[in-house]
Amino acid sequence: MALDQSFVGRSYPPTDPYEVGREKIREFAEAVGDANPAYTDAKAAEALGHPDVIAPPTFVFAITFKAAGQVIEDPQLGLDYSRVVHGDQKFAYTRPVRAGDRLSVTSTIENIKTLAGNEIIDIRGEVHDEAGEHVMTAWTKLVARAAEPAEEGA
Amino acid sequence: MTAKISYGDVEVGTELPPQSFPVTRATLVRYAGASGDFNPIHWNEKFAVEVGLPDVIAHGMFTMAEAIRVVTDWVGDPGAIVEYGVRFTKPVIVPNDDQGATIEVSAKVAEKLDGNRVRVDLLARSAGLKVLGMSRAVVQLA
Numbered sequence: 001m002a003l004d005q006s007f008v009g010r011s012y013p014p015t016d017p018y019e020v021g022r023e024k025i026r027e028f029a030e031a032v033g034d035a036n037p038a039y040t041d042a043k044a045a046e047a048l049g050h051p052d053v054i055a056p057p058t059f060v061f062a063i064t065f066k067a068a069g070q071v072i073e074d075p076q077l078g079l080d081y082s083r084v085v086h087g088d089q090k091f092a093y094t095r096p097v098r099a100g101d102r103l104s105v106t107s108t109i110e111n112i113k114t115l116a117g118n119e120i121i122d123i124r125g126e127v128h129d130e131a132g133e134h135v136m137t138a139w140t141k142l143v144a145r146a147a148e149p150a151e152e153g154a
Numbered sequence: 155m156t157a158k159i160s161y162g163d164v165e166v167g168t169e170l171p172p173q174s175f176p177v178t179r180a181t182l183v184r185y186a187g188a189s190g191d192f193n194p195i196h197w198n199e200k201f202a203v204e205v206g207l208p209d210v211i212a213h214g215m216f217t218m219a220e221a222i223r224v225v226t227d228w229v230g231d232p233g234a235i236v237e238y239g240v241r242f243t244k245p246v247i248v249p250n251d252d253q254g255a256t257i258e259v260s261a262k263v264a265e266k267l268d269g270n271r272v273r274v275d276l277l278a279r280s281a282g283l284k285v286l287g288m289s290r291a292v293v294q295l296a
Contacts, residue, residue: 027187028189030184030188031181031184031185031187031188031189032185032188032216032219032220032223033175033181033220034219034223036223036227038231038232038233039232047156048155048156048230048233049155049156050233054232054233056219056232057219057222057226057232057235057238058215058218058219058238061189061215062189062190062191065191066190085242086214086215086242087242088239088240088242088288089214089215089218089239089242090238090239091237091238091239092236092237093233093235093236093237095233096232096233096235
């Protein structure tokens with residue numbers, strides 16, 4: 001069943017702040033094998049002009065995707081998450097995420113379309129710090145693959 | 155931001171040093187824990203096959219995280235990344251052996267923009283297939 005187009009433009013309430021921890025950044029950097037000292041050494045980060053260690057560029061996805069759960073799990077929208085794959089991902093940064101940030105995400109449905117039976121939904125997450133300053137924006141395209149004909153009773 | 159690459163020193167076509175990133179099942183388990191993405195298609199072969207995949211596949215976001223290292227290692231300061239986007243075109247298939255898979259990433263300067271910024275286009279391949287499409291970053295240079 002096609003997703004309801006009237007959801008395009010709908011925004012969800014800002015999430016409770018996620019506090020970015022130094023050790024969580026380190027854990028992530030180690031998991032992707034990235035030894036850049038800006039992620040683990042506050043002095044190295046400061047030498048680059050950052051007030052504390054910064055997070056790798058894609059670190060923030062864990063936060064924005066969790067926030068996108070408000071959309072994905074919205075029973076009124078009715079997205080079948082078991083059929084969802086990640087299509088595209090984009091980030092635009094006002095500044096890098098850094099240790100000590102308390103980040104809140106506001107998710108908005110930017111677009112919904114149907115292509116060859118697949119439902120495609122674009123979700124934008126605006127990430128702000130505790131002072132209300134914009135940190136970055138994440139765009140996530142999710143594709144819910146068409147249901148098998150048998151499951152549709154066809 | 156303190157990029158170690160100067161805008162005046164790059165041209166359209168300037169190649170960044172390419173890199174290869176190994177991925178084993180252990181890598182994926184570790185990434186699952188660090189990222190909080192515990193989807194079983196990234197660690198449970200039986201589940202992956204049941205949903206129609208050839209084998210366990212890497213997290214798309216893992217591949218995205220590896221690919222940008224070619225740019226952050228080049229520019230020095232990861233805070234110099236202004237934009238970064240990819241399309242997940244093919245999965246990175248990770249067999250259950252000591253070798254796992256390899257993600258090969260190359261990149262080159264595709265466009266010089268205003269404000270000492272450049273657009274870098276990335277190419278990520280695994281097992282000969284392009285795993286990321288439309289993969290590009292905007293980078294603030296010195």
